[in-house]
Amino acid sequence: MASIxxxxxxxxxxGIFHLPPERWTDGQRRVRAAYDTIAQRIGELRxxxxxxxxxxxxxxxxxxxxxxxxxxxxxxxxxxxRFPGIAQGEIPNNRALARHIAQxxxxxxxxxxxxxxxxxxxSIGVPARLCALPNSTVTGVVPVYLASxxxxxxxxxxxHALGGHIRAAVEAWDADERVVVIGSGGISHWVGLxxxxxxxxxFDRWVLDCVQRGDPEPMLQLTDEQxxxxxxxxxxxxxxxxxxxxxxxxxxxxxxxYEHGPEWVSGLGFAEVxxxx
Numbered sequence: 001m002a003s004i005x006x007x008x009x010x011x012x013x014x015g016i017f018h019l020p021p022e023r024w025t026d027g028q029r030r031v032r033a034a035y036d037t038i039a040q041r042i043g044e045l046r047x048x049x050x051x052x053x054x055x056x057x058x059x060x061x062x063x064x065x066x067x068x069x070x071x072x073x074x075x076x077x078x079x080x081x082r083f084p085g086i087a088q089g090e091i092p093n094n095r096a097l098a099r100h101i102a103q104x105x106x107x108x109x110x111x112x113x114x115x116x117x118x119x120x121x122x123s124i125g126v127p128a129r130l131c132a133l134p135n136s137t138v139t140g141v142v143p144v145y146l147a148s149x150x151x152x153x154x155x156x157x158x159x160h161a162l163g164g165h166i167r168a169a170v171e172a173w174d175a176d177e178r179v180v181v182i183g184s185g186g187i188s189h190w191v192g193l194x195x196x197x198x199x200x201x202x203f204d205r206w207v208l209d210c211v212q213r214g215d216p217e218p219m220l221q222l223t224d225e226q227x228x229x230x231x232x233x234x235x236x237x238x239x240x241x242x243x244x245x246x247x248x249x250x251x252x253x254x255x256x257x258y259e260h261g262p263e264w265v266s267g268l269g270f271a272e273v274x275x276x277x
Contacts, residue, residue, distance in 0.1 A: 002097070002170045002177035005045045007244045007251070007273040008038050009183045009211060012054065012126045015264045017083040027261045034257035034270040035130040038182075041272060043135040047180040049094045050132040051142045051166065051247075053240045054123030054184040055149035067113035068154045069162055072143040073098040074116035079125025086129050091120070094140025097173055101142070104169035110162060118143055127184050148185065148239035156220050159239040163246020170247075183244030185237025186266030188230070195232065199260045203230040204267035207238055211271050214252040216245045234266060248273045 016028050016035075024032070042050065059080070061067060076091040102112040120128070120143055128141045146162070147154045154162075163181070170179050187204040190196050210219050219238055227235050245251075256270035 002173035002175050002179060004167055004170055004247055004275055005047050005178040005180055006041070006275050007181040007183070007248045008271065009241045009244060010035065010038060010127055010131070010270050011186045011266060011268040012123045012184045013186055013264050013266050013268055014081065014083060014122050014126065017086070020084070025263055027259050027263050030257060031259050031268060037256055038270065038272070039131045039134045042131060042180055043137060045178065045180060046137050047135065047178050048137055049097055049140045049142060049177055050128070050138055050180045050182060051144055052124045052127050052132070052182045052184055053144045053146060053243045054120070055237050055240060056145050056147065057121055057123065058150045059121055060119070060145070066147060066150060066152065067145070068147050070113040070115055070145045071098055071102050072115045072118040073102055076118050076120060076141065076143055078120035079122045079129070080119050081122055086125070091125070091128050091133070091141050092139060094142055097140065097175070097177060098142045100173050101166060101169040104172060105165060108165065108168070110165045123184050127182050131182070146239050146243060148237045153224060153236055154239060156222065156239060156242060160216055160220060160242040160246040163243040164249065166243070167247040181244045181247045183240040185240040186234050187238065187269050188232055189234030189266035190232035191234045193233065197265050198232070199267040200231055201260055201267060203235070204258065204260070204269060207241070208255060208258060208269045208271060211241060211245065211273065212253045212255055214245070214250050214273070216242050245273065248275060251275060
């Protein structure tokens with residue numbers, strides 16, 4: 001039977017690609033090392049499929065279609081942005097599992113929007129390319145997009161409940177799969193606003209503490225107004241973290257790295273959440 005083997009949170013900040021490696025700052029080296037650590041851990045967990053929960057940045061879906069949550073069930077490629085050293089072609093998908101999750105949702109109160117062809121942006125593409133696909137054990141990356149970047153936003157509790165549904169669907173899948181769930185997003189950042197470049201390390205560390213304690217409730221109690229005041233509009237992406245935590249309920253996490261500095265426009269948090277032994 002399929003099972004959830006573990007989970008991670010990580011940023012999808014593309015700032016690491018702005019300079020060639022020989023010109024990286026110490027902060028950029030630490031961030032790349034954190035991605036590499038997650039890639040190594042995914043291999044050690046013997047994951048066969050990685051579900052990446054990301055956000056739309058108003059480039060995949062425009063005003064004509066704004067899904068609350070969506071799963072890619074067919075062809076996946078990307079990222080559509082061109083980054084040095086990062087392929088832009090096919091991202092292998094576990095189509096059978098993705099379709100099962102969508103169908104299971106329809107039968108249990110989660111009406112997924114479905115993309116049979118999806119060219120992802122850096123929200124999915126960066127973790128897929130840097131953390132999932134380097135592992136020979138991983139044969140598929142299932143993309144999940146939440147409305148966590150563009151209004152109307154998926155409610156916090158619905159995002160968390162969706163993670164629980166993903167867990168239930170995986171455990172109902174009659175296949176020998178070890179699944180890792182990644183919540184992809186920045187913490188504090190102000191996107192396209194005069195404050196862009198500002199971060200709030202206190203808020204970031206508070207979010208990371210919730211992840212480490214395995215306690216989503218303080219985040220679930222935040223209003224969007226409170227999130228914006230403390231972390232900017234980019235911090236709406238903590239919904240992606242909550243979705244991952246919903247897939248590993250009550251599981252404690254371990255901090256891998258936290259970075260903020262002039263190289264980034266966001267507070268960058270990396271953590272692992274372990275499935276119970």
